[in-house]
Amino acid sequence: MSQRVRDLVDRKDKIQEALKHFGMRDNLTSSIEDYLEAILALSEEDKAVRVTDLANRLGVSKASVSEAMGVLKDGGLADQERYGRITLTPQGLAEAKKILRRHQVLRMFLERVLGVSPETAEKEACLMEHAVGPETMQRLVAFLERTLEDSDREQLALDRP
Numbered sequence: 001m002s003q004r005v006r007d008l009v010d011r012k013d014k015i016q017e018a019l020k021h022f023g024m025r026d027n028l029t030s031s032i033e034d035y036l037e038a039i040l041a042l043s044e045e046d047k048a049v050r051v052t053d054l055a056n057r058l059g060v061s062k063a064s065v066s067e068a069m070g071v072l073k074d075g076g077l078a079d080q081e082r083y084g085r086i087t088l089t090p091q092g093l094a095e096a097k098k099i100l101r102r103h104q105v106l107r108m109f110l111e112r113v114l115g116v117s118p119e120t121a122e123k124e125a126c127l128m129e130h131a132v133g134p135e136t137m138q139r140l141v142a143f144l145e146r147t148l149e150d151s152d153r154e155q156l157a158l159d160r161p
Contacts, residue, residue: 003071012071016114028075028095030130030152031068032068032071032072032075032077032149033129033130033145035054035058035065035068035069035072035078035093035105035125036060036072036077036088036092036095036096036099037096037099037100038054038057039054039078039086039087039088039092039096040088040093040096040097040100041057041100042057043087043088048085049085049086049087050084050085050086051065051066051069054068054086054147059128064092069086072092075112076089076091076092076096077089077091078092093122101137102129102132102137103125103126103129104122104125105140105141105144106121106125106128106129106132106140107121107122107125108148109140109143109144110124110125113144113147113148
């Protein structure tokens with residue numbers, strides 16, 4: 001490996017460490033976040049999560065899943081037995097739960113506050129969950145807690161990780 005490549009890798013590691021220090025998410029792409037969320041959902045369905053399951057769930061090729069698994073494994077977010085079961089690491093599980101929580105809160109806001117159809121709310125929450133930061137999410141949750149009816153507030157509390 002050339003010195004330039006080593007310098008770039010070192011710089012990337014320092015940036016990621018700084019992001020962690022300030023409580024910011026690592027530079028996970030929306031695609032990688034979708035993989036984490038899908039692995040969590042499939043594992044909660046009591047399924048042994050495999051490459052084929054993820055490909056079917058996300059509508060991607062098995063080759064795409066294999067590539068993403070490399071990123072997830074390198075990032076310490078998932079493990080995979082050789083040609084076998086995929087599991088989330090504790091760090092991956094924590095990230096997946098945060099992503100799912102953002103999705104649930106956004107879906108509830110779109111449905112209950114804006115009156116968007118459940119189908120549209122589901123699709124758009126999936127798009128929005130990748131862009132909403134911690135401060136905005138905290139304020140959105142606080143807004144929902146103030147404005148929703150008791151049963152919806154209870155659901156919001158149940159969805160907490």
